[in-house]
Amino acid sequence: MSRPLLHTSYAQDMALLDTRTKRVAILALLAVAAFTPLQVADDLLQLLTIGMVAAVGAIGLNIVTGYAGQISLGHAFFIAIGAYTGAAVSGAEGGRVIGLGLDFLPFWMLLSGLAAAVAGVIVAPLATRLRGLYLAIVTLGLVFLGEHVLKEWADLSGGPGVGRPAAVPSLFGIRLDVPGVYTREQKMFWLALVVLVIFAVLARNLVRSRIGRAFTAVRDRDIAASVIGVDVARTKLLAFAISSFYAGVAGSLLYTVTGFMDPGSFTLGMSIQYIAMILIGGAGTISGSILGALALTLLPRLTRELPAVLPFVSARSDEFPNVYQLDSALYGALIIAFLIFEPRGMYGLWVRQRNYWKGYPFSY
DSSP states (O other): OOOTTOOOSHHHHTOSSOSHHHHHHHHHHHHHHHHGGGTSOHHHHHHHHHHHHHHHHHHHHIIIIIITOOOOSOHHHHHHHHHHHHHHHHSOTTSSSOOOOOOBHHHHHHHHHHHHHHHHHHHHHHHHHOOHHHHHHHHHHHHHHHHHHHHHOHHHHOOTTTOEEOOOOEETTEETTSOSSSOHHHHHHHHHHHHHHHHHHHHHHHHHSHHHHHHHHHHHOHHHHHHTTOOHHHHHHHHHHHHHHHHHHHHHHHHHHHTEEOGGGSSHHHHHHHHHHHHHHOTTOHHHHHHHHHHHHHHHHHHTTHHHHOTTSBSSTTSSSBHHHHHHHHHHHHHHHHHHHOTTHHHHHHHHHHHHHHHTTSOO
16 A cells, blocks of 8 residues: 655655655646636636746745745735836837847846845844834835835836836847737746746745744744754845845736736735735745735636625725725735634645545545
């Protein structure tokens, strides 16, 4: 009888996918995802694309908060740095906003991540001196600071209410945002899928490494981690740098999907949304980040359908109650519900069901 949880070597214990079931399931899931653009309408496809790109940013936040235990409410700040770096590098020269005309996708995506990572390294020393609520307040201040700078720096952001075009994706001279054999939404979906798979695998390997174990040690008890030889300051710096890199890449791609961004987009609400993603999906898990990001991205689409089911819910924003108010209310309700009934989030629900059926019919 197969015993998938019995490991007889360190290689098995440290394997990325340690059972045949996991390997087959992941391959099947990737195959379904790859063919999804050929079967799904473009409007829903764009939502799924945004959800996958947001998942990259959620993985980054989960690294610093879920794994390293550093509360950050400033994720929107790092996303903004990535978004505007990508737009400035890839934008056309001589326009009304800053543009360098370098639209090669890997180049501006890497620069977006590095620019955000540098900002994360600058912020990281605060994490060595502060913790808990104090650290959360400091990172919260970054959001307001970034919002003010972007509104005033019109040459970069285009100014409030005006905005600027997002990054231009080009690969070996081929514009990915221009329809051809496949629609723009289909190509953006495949781009987001490839980026998500790459960054999810990198994060999964990171958290299984010595650095990842140091993150967990600092999260659980930084004093004890220091006693056993973990450099706490260096570990927190790495956590912020890696998290910010992920946020920068996600920011540059997030607005590439829609093609436009405005300084007013990077607010506290965005940071709260990413916090909700990892809490609802599952803090301290890579797959939970992906589940949470996709769930919260698709949630507004589901609430738009409520007026057809619940006549007293209005689709107009000037009436009460309306679907736009329900979005914010549901975020809060879901966070409270998961924290009370399932702190491990959607990932925890999956683990509970998996364990039940593994032991069936002797489950108790």
